[in-house]
Amino acid sequence: MTTETLEFQAEARQLLQLMVHSIYSNKDVFLRELISNASDALDKRRLAGLTEERLRTDDLHIALALDPDARTLTVRDNGIGMTREEVVGLIGTIARSGTAETLRRLRESKEPAELIGQFGVGFYSTFMVADKVTLLTRKAGEPTGTRWESAGEGTYTVEEVADAPEGTTVTVHLRPEDGEDGLHDYTDLATVRRIVKRYSDFIAFPIRATATEGAEEQVLNSMKALWARPRAEVAEEEYREFYRHVAHDWTDPLETISLRAEGTFEYEALLFIPARRPHDLFQRDGRHGVQLYVKRVFILEDSRELLPDHLRFVKGVVDAADLSLNISREILQQDRHIQLIRRRLAKKVMATVKEMMTGDAEKYRTFWREFGPAVKEGLLDPAEDRKAILDVASFASTAGEEPTSLADYVARMKDGQDKIYYMTGESRAQVENSPHLEAFRAQGYEVLLLTDPVDEIWVEGVPEYAGKEFSSVARGAVDLPAEEVSEERTGSYAPLLGWLGETLTEVKEVRLTSRLTNSPACLVSAADGLTPTLEKMYRAMGQDVPTARRILELNPEHPLVDALRAAHQERAEDPSLAETAELLYGTALLAEGGDLADPARFAKLLADRLARTV
Numbered sequence: 001m002t003t004e005t006l007e008f009q010a011e012a013r014q015l016l017q018l019m020v021h022s023i024y025s026n027k028d029v030f031l032r033e034l035i036s037n038a039s040d041a042l043d044k045r046r047l048a049g050l051t052e053e054r055l056r057t058d059d060l061h062i063a064l065a066l067d068p069d070a071r072t073l074t075v076r077d078n079g080i081g082m083t084r085e086e087v088v089g090l091i092g093t094i095a096r097s098g099t100a101e102t103l104r105r106l107r108e109s110k111e112p113a114e115l116i117g118q119f120g121v122g123f124y125s126t127f128m129v130a131d132k133v134t135l136l137t138r139k140a141g142e143p144t145g146t147r148w149e150s151a152g153e154g155t156y157t158v159e160e161v162a163d164a165p166e167g168t169t170v171t172v173h174l175r176p177e178d179g180e181d182g183l184h185d186y187t188d189l190a191t192v193r194r195i196v197k198r199y200s201d202f203i204a205f206p207i208r209a210t211a212t213e214g215a216e217e218q219v220l221n222s223m224k225a226l227w228a229r230p231r232a233e234v235a236e237e238e239y240r241e242f243y244r245h246v247a248h249d250w251t252d253p254l255e256t257i258s259l260r261a262e263g264t265f266e267y268e269a270l271l272f273i274p275a276r277r278p279h280d281l282f283q284r285d286g287r288h289g290v291q292l293y294v295k296r297v298f299i300l301e302d303s304r305e306l307l308p309d310h311l312r313f314v315k316g317v318v319d320a321a322d323l324s325l326n327i328s329r330e331i332l333q334q335d336r337h338i339q340l341i342r343r344r345l346a347k348k349v350m351a352t353v354k355e356m357m358t359g360d361a362e363k364y365r366t367f368w369r370e371f372g373p374a375v376k377e378g379l380l381d382p383a384e385d386r387k388a389i390l391d392v393a394s395f396a397s398t399a400g401e402e403p404t405s406l407a408d409y410v411a412r413m414k415d416g417q418d419k420i421y422y423m424t425g426e427s428r429a430q431v432e433n434s435p436h437l438e439a440f441r442a443q444g445y446e447v448l449l450l451t452d453p454v455d456e457i458w459v460e461g462v463p464e465y466a467g468k469e470f471s472s473v474a475r476g477a478v479d480l481p482a483e484e485v486s487e488e489r490t491g492s493y494a495p496l497l498g499w500l501g502e503t504l505t506e507v508k509e510v511r512l513t514s515r516l517t518n519s520p521a522c523l524v525s526a527a528d529g530l531t532p533t534l535e536k537m538y539r540a541m542g543q544d545v546p547t548a549r550r551i552l553e554l555n556p557e558h559p560l561v562d563a564l565r566a567a568h569q570e571r572a573e574d575p576s577l578a579e580t581a582e583l584l585y586g587t588a589l590l591a592e593g594g595d596l597a598d599p600a601r602f603a604k605l606l607a608d609r610l611a612r613t614v
């Protein structure tokens, strides 16, 4: 049968390079990756066996063969196997999205080993210890198998083989042992046992090893489902390894949550809150959700049904006793018990975060930095427990550098203040310097600075917290207790305001405000209008929204505004007044970080003016 030589896809080649020339300290993890893949393949076979009776599933296992003479370590499973196309598609390329991101991070990271396994580079890690890898596989039920081989350089070979056993055998041709380089002797049973115990003890299938040809087989792992063991009996290290297995994340989780429900509908759950967000947290096709088991049998990966979407970063396992083994995703979505589990798990996760908030501020800060933007998405759904989400939220604020909780904000509210003031925008710096905050600052009102894209949206739909309404400082009329602008004053401004309203076609209305203390003017959105950021977001999503005309507010205390009023009174026909009006409007737009429609014209007007003053 012919052997074909194929090239690795470009990104795959780059990743391989990183592996082959790796300077990563912990090379042992390659074995964990191979065992993890074998375990996944066994899970899939067991699942297929539920519907296809001809598939035998009575002796699913992983076998390790150590051969010191040939310097090979072989990892064999009798799992689902791969077709030729799958071998080429899955091993020769990196199918997952986010590869560019992976590579960038791998290159930049000081400890790149931490990233291995996070993005599906698992199999390639064998090239840290091997100078050649041979993979022989036959898909369950297929007549022939495939042999794949590579030295980890630019190419690999594939050929059809007639007599491959079902499942997958990976033979690692080991490089010479090099203690200094962290390359151990992986043909030594004690070494292999240590690695298996450390990383793969909980694997649900027996991992059998034979040290030499003809020697007796030994089972190296305990196979105990971690979630079924009482928490007090499980070492933190075991939880951590299990987390790595289910989450494909090398860093330790922030929190481990275990939970058991007894009664009419029994289930056990072991959940983890990661310490950092996965690169695909905000991608539609990202790996989200927890694994579903039924009576210790793996059923579904990434079951989004078991937790609400805004908690999609939570990893782990739910093992339900009373579901049918061939439950489908469609049924899951409608199952009443699943909905109950989902509610209970969400509650438990939120309670854990709440405890973190009061008990471990540092941990909470990490959590909120990494996952806050996702958690806040839950506020968009009126059916969610919005209070529970707001209770664990924190926001940047004008009160200080550290983010504040809403409870703390409310506790600090001034006498007579009945609203929670906020301002949305694209960055803290932009929002903080915006003129809209002036009077609030001057009068000592704290304002929340909301700069995540999702903030723009949830504030629209969430009416209050602790009985206090949310109120934007850049929207509608300001309602701070301020000295009323006297009627006489208002009257004297009436002609200017009317004229400006006609001259500046971009604005909907021109009015006086008590919102400003230093700036001459600012722009505010109408109480029911879109903010500029929201407008931009809708456009970015491809929606056609008309440009909202905003309100220009003037500070009657400002000398420029007062002078403009006087000038308009004296010489209403003077054409330079319209230019001043344009400059005033442009400055208000710039001050809030907005974009001028015609920056060149603005610059020219300003330069002409300045020329006259120097």
Ligand SMILES: Nc1ncnc2c1ncn2[C@@H]1O[C@H](COP(=O)(O)OP(=O)(O)OP(=O)(O)O)[C@@H](O)[C@H]1O
Pocket: 033, 036, 037, 038, 041, 077, 079, 080, 081, 082, 090, 091, 117, 118, 119, 120, 121, 122, 123, 124, 167, 168, 248
């Ligand atoms: N022993 C095996 N049996 C069957 N399929 C396998 C086996 N090993 C790997 N594969 C297939 O090849 C794919 C790629 O494997 P690889 O280890 O590179 O990444 P991964 O396992 O998907 O991701 P990660 O390493 O993050 O878990 C797997 O998803 C699986 O479909």
